[in-house]
Amino acid sequence: xKNILSIKNLSVVYPGVRPVTALExxxxxxxxxxxxxxxxxxxxxxxxxxxxxxxxTENDRARVTGSIAFEGKDVLKASRRELRxxxxxxxFIFQEYNVVERLPISTNALTGTLxxxxxxxxxxxxxxxxxxxxAHRALERVGIPLPRHSDRAGRLSGGQKQRVGIAxxxxxxxxxxxxxxxxxxxDPITANLVMNIFKKINEEESITTIINLxxxxxxxxxxxxxxxxxxxxxxxxxxxAAINRETFEEDIYGxxxxx
Amino acid sequence: MAPWTEISQPRQLPTWLKSFSWPFTxxxxxLLYAWAMAGVxxxxxxxxxxxxxxxxxxxxxxxPDFSPLPHYWRPLFQTLQMxxxxxxxxxxxxxxxxxxxxxxxxxxxxxxxxxRLLMNVxxxxxxxxxxxxxxxxxxxxxxxxxxxxxxxxxxxxxKLTSESADNINPKPIEAIEATGANKLQVIRYAVIPQIxxxxxxxxxxxxxxxxxxxxxxxxxxxxGIGAQLTTALEWRNYPQxxxxxxxxxxxxxxxxxxxxxxxxxxxHGVIFPRALRWxxxxxxxxxxxWSASSLxxxxxxxxxxxxYFNNLxxxxxxxxxxxxxxxxxxxxxSLQIALVGTTISFLLSVPVGFxxxxxxxxxxxxxxxxxxxxxxxxxxxPELILAIFFIATFGPGALPGVLAIAxxxxxxxxxxxxxxxxxxxxxxxxxxxxxxxxxxxxFRYAILPQVLPEFLALFIxxxxxxxxxxxxxxxxxxxGIGxxxxxAQGLRDWGIVGVCLMVIIPVVMVIDFFSARVRKxxxxx
Numbered sequence: 001x002k003n004i005l006s007i008k009n010l011s012v013v014y015p016g017v018r019p020v021t022a023l024e025x026x027x028x029x030x031x032x033x034x035x036x037x038x039x040x041x042x043x044x045x046x047x048x049x050x051x052x053x054x055x056x057t058e059n060d061r062a063r064v065t066g067s068i069a070f071e072g073k074d075v076l077k078a079s080r081r082e083l084r085x086x087x088x089x090x091x092f093i094f095q096e097y098n099v100v101e102r103l104p105i106s107t108n109a110l111t112g113t114l115x116x117x118x119x120x121x122x123x124x125x126x127x128x129x130x131x132x133x134x135a136h137r138a139l140e141r142v143g144i145p146l147p148r149h150s151d152r153a154g155r156l157s158g159g160q161k162q163r164v165g166i167a168x169x170x171x172x173x174x175x176x177x178x179x180x181x182x183x184x185x186x187d188p189i190t191a192n193l194v195m196n197i198f199k200k201i202n203e204e205e206s207i208t209t210i211i212n213l214x215x216x217x218x219x220x221x222x223x224x225x226x227x228x229x230x231x232x233x234x235x236x237x238x239x240x241a242a243i244n245r246e247t248f249e250e251d252i253y254g255x256x257x258x259x
Numbered sequence: 260m261a262p263w264t265e266i267s268q269p270r271q272l273p274t275w276l277k278s279f280s281w282p283f284t285x286x287x288x289x290l291l292y293a294w295a296m297a298g299v300x301x302x303x304x305x306x307x308x309x310x311x312x313x314x315x316x317x318x319x320x321x322x323p324d325f326s327p328l329p330h331y332w333r334p335l336f337q338t339l340q341m342x343x344x345x346x347x348x349x350x351x352x353x354x355x356x357x358x359x360x361x362x363x364x365x366x367x368x369x370x371x372x373x374x375r376l377l378m379n380v381x382x383x384x385x386x387x388x389x390x391x392x393x394x395x396x397x398x399x400x401x402x403x404x405x406x407x408x409x410x411x412x413x414x415x416x417x418k419l420t421s422e423s424a425d426n427i428n429p430k431p432i433e434a435i436e437a438t439g440a441n442k443l444q445v446i447r448y449a450v451i452p453q454i455x456x457x458x459x460x461x462x463x464x465x466x467x468x469x470x471x472x473x474x475x476x477x478x479x480x481x482x483g484i485g486a487q488l489t490t491a492l493e494w495r496n497y498p499q500x501x502x503x504x505x506x507x508x509x510x511x512x513x514x515x516x517x518x519x520x521x522x523x524x525x526x527h528g529v530i531f532p533r534a535l536r537w538x539x540x541x542x543x544x545x546x547x548x549w550s551a552s553s554l555x556x557x558x559x560x561x562x563x564x565x566x567y568f569n570n571l572x573x574x575x576x577x578x579x580x581x582x583x584x585x586x587x588x589x590x591x592x593s594l595q596i597a598l599v600g601t602t603i604s605f606l607l608s609v610p611v612g613f614x615x616x617x618x619x620x621x622x623x624x625x626x627x628x629x630x631x632x633x634x635x636x637x638x639x640x641p642e643l644i645l646a647i648f649f650i651a652t653f654g655p656g657a658l659p660g661v662l663a664i665a666x667x668x669x670x671x672x673x674x675x676x677x678x679x680x681x682x683x684x685x686x687x688x689x690x691x692x693x694x695x696x697x698x699x700x701x702f703r704y705a706i707l708p709q710v711l712p713e714f715l716a717l718f719i720x721x722x723x724x725x726x727x728x729x730x731x732x733x734x735x736x737x738x739g740i741g742x743x744x745x746x747a748q749g750l751r752d753w754g755i756v757g758v759c760l761m762v763i764i765p766v767v768m769v770i771d772f773f774s775a776r777v778r779k780x781x782x783x784x
Contacts, residue, residue: 059692098686111694
């Protein structure tokens, strides 16, 4: 099978008075269509890993070394223009949803298509009709009913905002979905509803999906392949069937009982 | 046709009206500005033609003549003393208004509505108009200045502090009530701790304002260094004018610097050590005593002041209605001055705001720090002094008023615009970046929607402030209703001042009311 993503010797350091090494010599290959859950406690480097893949780590002024090949192109060596193109193929979903609260829900979804919309048209928000229609379809698909599409995104609940976040990613027609703790701020029932959306997208369109989760229950319920991170290193990388849940939980999360 | 386009959407204008609303708004705005610009005789050509004269004037002021410096120290100290006492008395007067105007303390609407109305009326009267009124009531001299500054300070402190009091967290109040505490205990343990930092912050802010106003009060005879400035201007002794202006500038900048340090610490919840608190209290008490003894403020004079106030009210009890129409015309011009001036200032300060912001915009930090100082520097020049300079350039009229407001307002608008840009949420910015959007697209879809409503709300707020400013700029000859007030002062016809007040107070109140509503809608969406 062909690798859509191939990470070699990836290290990420956040500079400062005391530099923090978030990732150390990480190697990871993901083939097209896979559904990978990255498991680990807070601070294990999960977010850094996903953010490095589309170079959002630049916003944190992190030093990134190694190589990340997405569909054979090195992300770390891409020019600004190439990076924008690469990013447009990768849908990113955030823990805090990151919707623009003052924009209408439909416009939030449409922002997923900015990379392929001319600058002039995007200034006046002149999105072509077919895009507007597909935004409505994407939003309905993730469970936002049409009458709400012209509401401001700020009026939505957390779970609904995350659905808008997913719709925005879907509008990119992504070849890879990266979701950084997408359900950590949601209640358990909503979390399952949102996780099911990811599962469905992966199964119906075989879009490669990598999701960060800190919750072991969700990890085992949805993961098909599990990558375990601890202190910036990958210590597990196996299909779900090959994992002994008990030893895995002890290795990744430590003693759960606290004694 | 896809089904989703047919579902009706509630809370929206009909489509045919919606397609008209944009062009309609644009045409209405164009007409409004054409009217306002005609009213203030705003002519860009004139500015280019005579703008050179401004620099020529500056040239004649250089080098500043500091030789009479020994004569300037006393009036400069007097200016500071006026500001200190004005803030002190204003605070004392504001306290009962805050307590009785708050729904948290008084549950009866019969008490707090009249108190709030009084607060709003006090706030409609512009700073210099208070000065004119107190000069009428108490005669020339710094005591009139202290009176005017007290009322002005009281109005603002009361208003701002009640707003803070309305927004405090009611949960601790419930918790203290639940312990069986009485009303005073609740105020002491749940209300005061929550509003004290805001109250001190507002008081220091008002002190900064008072210092600025005190420097120009001498223009209407209310004491302080403004009197020396007026004399130097009358004699066209420009090097001396420059010397005084530089002294005012340095003083205001210094006071701002100190006050801002303390206010920053207050807002960020810094806990001052006990010793430092007592020291601070001691310094403040010392300053108040120094000011009071030096200006010879004592109980007798305060009591006499109440009597003077009676005289004033008596003088204005029968307004001179012959001047009503003229007062309305001049008030309209004041509104036009405020609108055009604020708009120019807004257009200039939006780029300043983005350049001075230290985040999201990619402006290098050293450059941002330089641009941060631009608004601070501009803010230190009182509007009236700018107006005086522009009058010397363009001659008396509305245009100098417009320019004074346009320049001075950059101070506040630029500073706050930068703060708005700095506090936007970075998550949406990242989300749009992550879709592969260009820099311009990130700006248009993640930054602009976050800042625009706040920019507009700030613009409207500044417009509200500038309507007050524009109604007194006429006192130095910069157009609007203020010109009528000086004419009345010259004629000693207090009935005309009464008519002016009758026009200014309701107009400003109506503008305040609508401004507050529009801003609320903009911010809350």
